Amino acid sequence: MSVLKKRITEEMKDAMRAKDKQRLGTIRLILAELKRIEVDERIELDDARVLAVLDKMSKQRRDSIAQYDAADRKDLADTERQELEVIQTYLPQPLTTEELTQLIEDAVTASGASGMQDMGKVMAIIKPQAQGRADMGAISGLVKASLTK
Incomplete structure (x- = not known):
């Protein structure tokens, strides 16, 4: 079992003992999704x-929050925000703008990228280092800007 999955399972037990229903519900959602993937693909998930x-679950929550806010459904948006807070406790510290810029520069240099046709190579280098620490859509935009200079 991955270290992160074990931590989530232990925190589920803690939430049960503390009778923290909202946190417990979100942790159960996380574990259910992990279990679904393990059963569907017949694999044991690693930390990555x-x-x-x-990261995917947090992105889904952010999208839902935006849609609920646009529809003026504050109650549903608040529920999604609470779930997002719990999910984010398991994600690593987000990258700062400076770290992100340096990561992109290093990836462009390492891949020898000279234009937009090399964007896939650059993203392949960045993704494992930035997974869960930054929005990949935003990174993609920054890489495009960097490659079109």
Whole structure:
């Protein structure tokens, strides 16, 4: 079992003992998604894959929050925000703008990228280092800007 999955399972037990229903519900959602993937793909998830799942779940929550806010459904948006807070406790510290810029510069140099046709190479280098620490869509925009200079 991955270290991160084990930590989530232990925190589920702590939430049960503390009778923290909202946190417990979100942790159960996380574990259910991890279990679904393990059963569907017949694999044991490693930490990198667990991070990818958590990153996807947090992105889904951010999208839902935006839609609920646009529809003036504050109650549903608040629920999603609370779930997002719990999910983010398992994600690593977000990259600062300076770290992100340096990461992109290093990836462009390492891949020898000379234009937009090399964007895939650059993103392949960045993704494992930035997974769960930054929005990949935002990184993609920054890489495009860097390659079109």
